[in-house]
Amino acid sequence: MGTKTMLNAIRKNGLVLAIFAIISTGVVALTHYLTQNQIQHQEQQQLMSILNQVLPQDLHDNTLYKSCTLVTNPALGTKSAMPAYIGTLNGEPSAIAIESIAPDGYSGAIKIIVGVKQDGTIIGVRVLSQHETPGLGDKIELRFSNWILEFTGKKVTQQNLPTWKVKKDGGQFDQFTGATITPRAVVKAIKNTVLFVDQHRQEILSQQLNCGVK
Template sequence: MLDAIRKNGVTLAVFAAITTGMTAVVNTVTKPTIAHQTALQQKVLLDQVVPPELYNNAIQKECYVVSNPALGNAAPHHLYVARKDDKPVAVAIETIAPDGYSGAIMMIVGANFSGTVYGTRVVEHHETPGLGDKIELRISDWINSFNGRQLKGADDATFAVKKDGGTFDQFTGATITPRAVVNAVKRTTLYIETLPGQLASLPACGESNE
């Protein structure tokens, strides 16, 4: 019986070693492909919030780290600079609406330094299906309401949902979600306007303790 136990133990150990080795090989082989697909998806997202015809640099390589309460929390956020012939013309920046109906709403906002929003996308949320999830492009085109919108300063009352006197539609039975998104885009756009003088001193992605 002891011999059988030892034999089974050796078999299991060999099987575990083989499985671990195979997993390592598969990971090594597929890692470049996964990284490539991730980069492609990121580029598509960036081009949705900053039109590619506006810039001619490798925007993904112009990644910097910023931290400001305007972005929804004090955590580090990634910022991507779009340049035209080396001149900064816009940024795409990760931001958060912390006051969604079901928690934080993760977004990316693209805008220039004069208050024009080029685009906004929600990348993660937990809002109610059939109500708050209309902030997703695959559910509704509401998020495109930000495209080309000009924010005229912190006191621009039009940059709000209609229930609050603004011009953005709210959702039937769900005002909290769109209000949170509109307010976050407004705060983020105002912050973007302050960035031109800071770009040269921002830490690059991977060089900070993010």
């Protein structure tokens, strides 16, 4: 094969590869464009499902994911801003669902969301993300056990503050056999979150609504 023929073949192959790359990029971009709204819708539905578990619909008549403000405070277990969803009923604040972090889980940070009524009563708690040991620490999730339901209906007060621990530490909440660190971290995070809401409720309610599903 002559040099000229070889160069022509290389150019031809290069052109084919370039066209293929352009087409592939276009397909990826088109697929992303077509699925973007669907993904956003699924994220919104997932968020609403969780929010309605910790702040049931009979306690609010507004769209929760649109009534969201970002809150930054070490009491929430992180330096990052965390979303707080404001529930209102007939135009009046009824409850707050706020995300926070238990930074001292056995396998790292545990993200939770806590729903709190205006009088400080816990409506519900759910785990949003965790990396705890399967079969042990992951029992903090409702799909694995009912442990997280222990907090529903409870308050955090100065009088009962010493009982906001697992039973192994002299508190009122169960731990798991072979896994005390995980529930200990979650109990502490819930306590700190509720205390923060109780102490900063008006501040949270007066903030600008500036977050939510994009």
